[in-house]
Amino acid sequence: MGFIAILLGNMLHKWGKLRELLVERYLNHYYSQKMGKMGKGVRILKRSRITGLDKIVIEDNVTIADNVFIRGEGGLYIGPNCHFSRNVVIYTHNHNYEGAALPYDNTFRYRKVTIEKNVWVGINVTILPGAHIK
Template identity: 40%
Template structure:
């Protein structure tokens, strides 16, 4: 790795966590940022949040639980153009919708989450998915739109949770 890349890498390790802590409405604890990541002033972060490249945009509130992990290229979009207003294709107003992400959720690379969605505790979202409907707890979901196709072993999950075996 060149000296320039090392300097950029070290800068990013300091800058993005600082920027997120400064911008977020609230953060509860440990934060790891492994890539360019942005949040809004309406973002609430739990403990042990790991962003590896997350872009949160819009005016809706985003509430992310504890032990959240995202792959690179993920987005959460909470504001949408009003296409039923007084102009075509859309008017000057926006529709804002909140996003709630439970504890212990893992997003693969390049996942997009749209406003108005709740992702339940322990869910896993497959890389490249677009989440535009609620995902239940413990579900493994993927696709366009993301749908649940499998569930975690709830007993195993709860055993690991009780033992506090978090990544």
């Protein structure tokens, strides 16, 4: 009975890994169809969330790890060979705190974020609108 339990456990583990790979491939295909540009060798892991896809350009060989949150409505450029560790947050817009209502109204201020080639963004980093990282 112990051998069967181990065998079954191994099969379920492999099925879980296969399922994760299929989800990752589906999401990468979806993103490549909707994005302004998505280069070759880009990997976006399954637990990441990206909005404003049509205003995002990602060059070749970029990895975006788990649980990355990107709001790309203000424009985002990611150069080649960049790596984003988990829990990274990128915002390309912010509330309009100079509007009529205080502390802010329902309008936004958009500012493009540019991340040049060969940048590694470490765990838990937040990138704000208008940032330019070399």
